[in-house]
Amino acid sequence: MLSLLKKTIGDVNERRLKKYRKLVEQINALEPQIEKLTDQELQAKTVYFKEQLASGKSIDDIKVEAFAVVREAAKRILGMRHFDVQLIGGLVLAEGNIAEMATGEGKTLVASLPSYLRALEGKGVHVITVNDYLAKRDRNLIGQIHEFLGLTVGLNLPMMSPEEKRQAYQADITYGIGTEFGFDYLRDNMVYQLSDKVQRPYHYAIIDEIDSVLIDEAKTPLIIAGKMQSSPELHYIAARLAKRFQRDVDYTYDEETKATSLTDTGIEKVEKAFGVDNLYDLQHQTLYHYVIQALRAHVIFKRDVDYIVRDGKVLLVDMFTGRIMEGRTLSDGLHQAIEAKEGLEITEENKTQASITIQNYFRMYPILSGMTGTAKTEEKEFQHVYGMDVISIPTNRPKIRVDLPDNVYATKHDKYVAVVKEVKKRHEKGQPVLIGTTSILQSEKLAEYLDQENLPYELLNAKTVEQEAELIAQAGQRGRITIATNMAGRGTDIILGEGVAELGGLHVIGTERHESRRIDNQLKGRAGRQGDPGSSQFFISLEDDMFRRFAKEETEKLKQKLKTDETGRILNKDIHEFVDKVQRIVEGANFSMREYNLKLDDVINEQRNVVYHIRDKVLKENDRLALIIPMIQSACNQLIEKYCSEEQIPEEWDLEALAAELSNLMYPEQISFTRPLEDMDEVKEQVNRVLDSYIHHLENWKEHEELQTTLKQVMLITIDQNWIKHLENMTRLKEGIGMRYYQQEDPMRLYQKEGFELFTMMYNTIEREISFHLSQLIRPFMQSHTNE
Structure with a gap:
């Protein structure tokens, strides 16, 4: 069954590749013709493509020729020609999918193709990298191609001024890190002047290392916070x-x-x-x-x-x-x-003023695409959450890296001893070794074992981050031993030293299976880049965190029937199947947790959209009184419900208190109720009469510029203050929801239900406060008008 499923998935991938290869043939066929163009003729193609789109042609209609133009521009400007597999990668991205491309296959150059194509639509393209260094590097490198072709290219970095950011976002293509784009979105929804916003509506994004951004960072929300006591x-x-x-x-x-x-x-x-x-x-x-x-x-x-x-x-x-x-x-x-x-x-403690998860931020883009060396294992999640398919792109040169079977040990001590023995064997012949660990603690523990054997090594973890680039660059040199936490993976090239290829290339050792096969594959991918020789092997133990946290009972049962050799290596035939099974359980648990957290955030995401939509209307609308009138009507109804409960008889209603509050709310109107009142309809009828008069009165102040400006500030402040309180209430609700027991009600449904109740309370409060503020604001204007 499993082999049939794999075959089916493989066939689907191959069918997609077949379609792309036909397009690549068309791009290649255009190359001789495009090569003959002068620089000016090549540059004029950008205007031509824009005109084609304006006349009703689609992106698909111009795609082949546009890719041929970018390839030629890259040859002339950078001396780099896109390989066929890079063209395939670009086609995958242009359609809003994920291109899985092995390490060293030139993903940076791939992004130049769809970013140019989608920028022709004039709605902006965002290219997301994993750090500032790569954003600057890629903007300066690939930006040369786009600028040569007449497009503008921007760079969005933290600490830039709002004006610098606004210019960056106005560019045809903007580079930056994902978190900064998200923070700009939050900041844009905290401004008090429409002109202070820096972003424009979203259109298309390319995310480099997309699995790192959308899966690994998904647990950490973006938060803008203020200090609190x-x-x-x-x-x-x-x-x-x-x-x-x-x-x-x-x-x-x-x-x-x-x-x-x-x-x-x-x-x-x-x-x-x-x-x-x-x-x-x-x-x-x-x-x-x-x-x-x-x-x-x-x-x-x-x-x-x-x-x-x-x-x-x-x-x-x-x-x-x-x-x-x-x-x-x-x-x-x-x-x-x-x-x-x-x-x-x-x-000082931080108080959340605005927040959004990475997932919900990027789901706002109509078209999303990405590249990574490791995405196929998470294809289900990408399809489920983002509607993106993962297409595996073949390598330009055949991969010759050898991935050896795991060695599994009963104890951590036996594992570390075996790792040191393997490192020593390879070090003696001069082969470089990169040892991957999952934590600082583990990397320092392994270093102690290497010290006992007097083996020289470089230790790279969060405590030694300053030397990262230098240490990793040297990791492929003859006789080098490098211990690194996960940080060694991305954005850094390991170049083999002279004579190292003949020794078997870089050998990678993993000292613990990660919580995802994807992360393991990233570590393996440090060796054997671009057809280089290389090898990898994992050394793991049943005392590792993965087994202790996710399969404690099963591991204890397995220990009862273990067969080991003199080194402590487990000989049971089914041990590898057991390890794979536990890792799949972990992947499933983490996926479920991300899915659950996303559902939790979806609740507040809907609320956020409502609040930000109201803020935008306040910023854009010139006649803010028109926005407030429905709020006043709602505030009046809330006061009626407060003082005239349907559970009471009319004689018990507190009409005096209702009249006092309504008169305060609708200055200068005065209201009084004459008893006896038969029912609620009579109360509402009297209130509506006064309300109509008050609204008619407000119409006279529509053109009053000073009142409208002041009103905008008051409305925004009221919305923001209540939204911040609401975020705190929602955090407390999420915190305590699992602690409470409700028969036949699951925590998610409870969170949704009570979250909606809290939001309704917040919205009602906003309506009452804004209506009351208007009454207070308008008094001095009315009084000065009367005195005149």
Whole structure:
């Protein structure tokens, strides 16, 4: 069954490639004709293509000739000619899909083709790279082709001024890192003048290393935060308390989902420590938040794995790249909880003002495409979340790297001893070895084993990031041993030294299976680039995190029937099948978690879209009074519901209080109710009479420029203040939703339901506050008008 499925998938990929090869033949057929063009004639093609599109031709109609033009421009400007496989990659991207291309196949040059084609539509193209260095490099290199052909090319970097960013976004093609594009989106939706926005509507994006951006970084939302007061003392007390907690006595911890929760015993300890009766009372919500964050800091976040401490500061480590995430801090007091755990000075807590996940940001692009060396294993997720297919592109030269079977050991010690033995054997003949580890802790542990054998090595992890480029560049030199965390993977070329190819090329050793085959494949891909010789092998143990976290019971059962040789290597025939099975379980669990988190974010994403849409209307609309009138009508209905409950008889309604609030809301109108009133309809009839008069009164002020300007500021401030409060409420709701038990109601449905209720409350508050502010604002204008 599995082989049939693989064959079917393979056939689909091959059918797509067959279609692209026919187009490549057409592009190649045009080459002699395009070569004869002068520079001016070649450059004139850009104007010609734009005219073709304006006259009704489609992108597909001009695609073949446009690709031929870009190839010729690249030859003349850079001395580089696109290979046929690079043309195929460009065709895949132009259609809004993912091109899976092996390391070293020239993905940077591939992007020059679809970015030119889609830029001809005049709606902007965004080329997303994984770091600033690559954005600058690619803009300066590939930008030469596009500028030669008459297109403008921009660069979007952090710390640029709004004016510089606006110019970058106005360019035909804009380079930058994905997070900065996302932050600009959030900042654009916090401005108080329409002219302060820097972005234009989204059209088409190419994401380099798309799996890293859309899958690995998907767990970390983009957050713009402001400082807020927190209690350092409370953080320290909560940290000391969390340190004394015992697992499965005071708290539970699911290693698979990394979810923590207090047990009844733990809750009692907290209540006793702080002298409170019920930790879950609304008045103790803040205390509960401090304690649960302290617990997470102690249980989930490990020093030298998830973060390092440098110069008295907690610096976060990217678990996928091993790099320090400069300037990034955890929100909602979690960063402060880690500082308290480490006994450091507590920094100010961040309060979220705007946020969006990477997934929901990039889903706003009508056409999205990407490149990577490793995407096929996550094809289902790309199709499900983004509607993109993954097309595997053949290599320009045959791949000759040898991927050896895993060596699996019973213990970590046996594994490390075996790794050192293998490194020593290859080092003695001069073959360079790159050893990949999953954490700083693991890399330093392995270094100790190498020290015992007096083997020279270079250690590359988040603590030594400054030397990264230099160390990796040298990793393919004769006799070199390099230990690296995941950071060694991307954006860095390893060139083989003289005579190394004859020794078998670079040998890569993995010391632990990652939580995804994709990351393992990235590590393997460091060897055997562009048809070079090379090899790879993984050394793993049943004590590795993957087995401990995701298959504890199955691993214990397996240990009962282990057969090992004298080195501790497991000889059981089914061991490789077991390892693959556990890794697939991990991949499934992580996919489910990303899917679940996306569903959670979809709730707030819909709310965000509503709020940002209202903000945009306030910014763009000249007659803001027209926007407020429905709000006033809603505010009146809310007050009627407040003072005239349908559950009460009319005699019990508080009409005096209703009249006072309505008169305050609709200055200078005055309202009073004469009893007896038969039903609610009579109340509404009287209110609507006064409301109609008030609205008619407001019509006189439509053209008052000063009032309209002031009103815009007040409306935006009111929306923003309530949205920030709402984001905090939604965070608390998400935090506590799993702790509560509702029969026959799953947490997701509960979050959706209560999130909608919170949003409705926030929206009602905005309507009331804006209506009241208008009443206050208009008084001085009316009074001065009356005095005149």
